Amino acid sequence: MRAHLQKLLALRDLDGAILAAERKVRILEGEVTAIERRIAAEEEDFQRRLEEHRALRHRATEKAMEADEIDEKIRTYQHKLDHDIIPYKEMEYLKEQVEFLKSRIDEVEEEAIRLMDEVEKDERRLQQERKAHEERLARLQRERSEVEEKISALRKEIQELKGRREAAIGEIPAHLRSHYERLREMYSDPVVPIVNGTCNGCHLNISQTTVDRARQGEVVTCDNCSRFLYLESAL
Numbered sequence: 001m002r003a004h005l006q007k008l009l010a011l012r013d014l015d016g017a018i019l020a021a022e023r024k025v026r027i028l029e030g031e032v033t034a035i036e037r038r039i040a041a042e043e044e045d046f047q048r049r050l051e052e053h054r055a056l057r058h059r060a061t062e063k064a065m066e067a068d069e070i071d072e073k074i075r076t077y078q079h080k081l082d083h084d085i086i087p088y089k090e091m092e093y094l095k096e097q098v099e100f101l102k103s104r105i106d107e108v109e110e111e112a113i114r115l116m117d118e119v120e121k122d123e124r125r126l127q128q129e130r131k132a133h134e135e136r137l138a139r140l141q142r143e144r145s146e147v148e149e150k151i152s153a154l155r156k157e158i159q160e161l162k163g164r165r166e167a168a169i170g171e172i173p174a175h176l177r178s179h180y181e182r183l184r185e186m187y188s189d190p191v192v193p194i195v196n197g198t199c200n201g202c203h204l205n206i207s208q209t210t211v212d213r214a215r216q217g218e219v220v221t222c223d224n225c226s227r228f229l230y231l232e233s234a235l
């Protein structure tokens with residue numbers, strides 16, 4: 001009888017270890033999800049930053065093109081004024097246009113140069129930021145694979161524990177086995193010690209007869225919660 005009790009305790013320990021390992025896997029899976037969220041946020045932030053830089057570069061290019069267009073117009077109008085024979089009204093109009101465009105081109109060119117400068121400065125900043133971004137990303141990916149390694153080690157451990165459980169349960173008589181499995185559906189601790197005359201599962205008193213039988217190493221159960229009981233001193 002004592003041997004049955006020992007086997008039940010061994011089974012309980014295996015089930016406890018399996019539950020603990022499965023709990024750890026769930027926690028670690030949560031960590032992987034959190035790391036993946038951080039990786040996604042990191043990538044989004046950097047994409048946004050790249051977009052900002054592209055927008056600035058686009059503004060600078062547009063401004064330079066605007067300056068080129070004005071310059072081209074001035075040349076065309078000036079060429080017409082210098083070489084073509086044109087009606088007086090059109091000539092006046094072209095002169096006005098040239099004056100107006102000349103007054104405008106300096107401002108536009110200045111703005112184009114300022115924007116180009118800004119693009120270059122931003123490009124340098126961006127290179128540093130890219131480096132920091134890639135470092136952060138690499139660190140997060142390293143973290144993720146470390147956690148994933150822990151998970152696969154635990155899964156292997158769980159497989160191994162389940163194999164041992166299979167063997168352990170085979171050694172237990174059928175009536176004890178089915179009672180144990182029923183208890184396990186209800187409680188995480190199907191086998192508990194008697195502590196100070198009470199069941200350590202439901203904390204109610206145990207009859208003296210039961211305590212005495214447990215002292216002999218018999219497999220006994222709690223009248224109230226049905227858990228298997230044992231006395232530490234009887235093991």
Ligand SMILES: [Zn+2]
Pocket residue numbers: 199200201202203204222223224225226227
């Ligand atoms: Zn009980």
